[in-house]
Amino acid sequence: MLPFPPRYFDPAYWRTAFIASDPDLARWRMAARVTLSVFGSAALMWLVSSLLHVPLPVMLPGVMLTMTAAITVNDPTPKAQRLTMALLPLSGALCLTLGTLLAPYRDLDLAIFLLIIFGAVYIRRFGPRGTSLGMIGYLSYFFALFFQAPLNGLPMMILSIVLGVAFTYVVRFQLITEDPARLLRRSVRAFRMALGLELSTLADALACPQWGRAQDLALDRAVRRLNRLALTVEDYVEKAPSVEPGPAALRRKLFELEIAAERLAATLRYAAGHGLSAATRDEVAQALQAV
Numbered sequence: 001m002l003p004f005p006p007r008y009f010d011p012a013y014w015r016t017a018f019i020a021s022d023p024d025l026a027r028w029r030m031a032a033r034v035t036l037s038v039f040g041s042a043a044l045m046w047l048v049s050s051l052l053h054v055p056l057p058v059m060l061p062g063v064m065l066t067m068t069a070a071i072t073v074n075d076p077t078p079k080a081q082r083l084t085m086a087l088l089p090l091s092g093a094l095c096l097t098l099g100t101l102l103a104p105y106r107d108l109d110l111a112i113f114l115l116i117i118f119g120a121v122y123i124r125r126f127g128p129r130g131t132s133l134g135m136i137g138y139l140s141y142f143f144a145l146f147f148q149a150p151l152n153g154l155p156m157m158i159l160s161i162v163l164g165v166a167f168t169y170v171v172r173f174q175l176i177t178e179d180p181a182r183l184l185r186r187s188v189r190a191f192r193m194a195l196g197l198e199l200s201t202l203a204d205a206l207a208c209p210q211w212g213r214a215q216d217l218a219l220d221r222a223v224r225r226l227n228r229l230a231l232t233v234e235d236y237v238e239k240a241p242s243v244e245p246g247p248a249a250l251r252r253k254l255f256e257l258e259i260a261a262e263r264l265a266a267t268l269r270y271a272a273g274h275g276l277s278a279a280t281r282d283e284v285a286q287a288l289q290a291v
Helices: 011-021 026-052 056-072 078-101 106-126 128-146 151-175 180-207 213-239 247-272 278-290
Strands: none
Touching (some): 026 151, 056 078, 056 128, 056 151, 106 128, 180 213, 180 278
């Protein structure tokens, strides 16, 4: 008997599992945006410092905040994301200026830093935009406090923030963009694949001589994957301009499939633990594999 289910040796299974793990390529897009934004802004800061004959460390705030801007802007709509991105340089410039001006007054500087930390956490109550603005403000003030930013370098540091956020804006909305309709199609396809993976997991569990903890964990992972993909599809249903066969019908179909899969898993799990015959288990497993 093989130590692993036969499907583990099927390349199609791993292809399906890979697609289901990141159906809308959200992780890939995030990684690509952050990498391109950081390296691109670093090259831009080096070019600007060379042309204007200013020390490169003065331009570091722009590089540092570029990564934060690429990660933390997560508003629900592109319009809201653009507005948040446009407000980031204002938050960064204000806190950087405040930290630089208060640098000679050490005790006051630290006291204001505590207030900045409190404000950065409290503003999260206003949603993703508050989180982004608070994080950028906190990091800007921290940079001025920790690196003892010189007052005569303040204009160039503010310029670096503006340039870094502007470069991130271009990467996000011009180079690595989102097409809700295409992402919806990919997510629906991944949902179907995840449903197939759950049925295969059920079949493998029933094929085992005894249903144990390993089968429970594998099935729980498959169910959570299906639930997560259902939420992903729901998200893109809201964003896509047109959906076939219609948003309400698609939501209803997703809900029915999700509930049916969960009930099937719960029923077979209960039956396997309460005397389901080996012949019946093999027959059900073959039927699930055929689906």
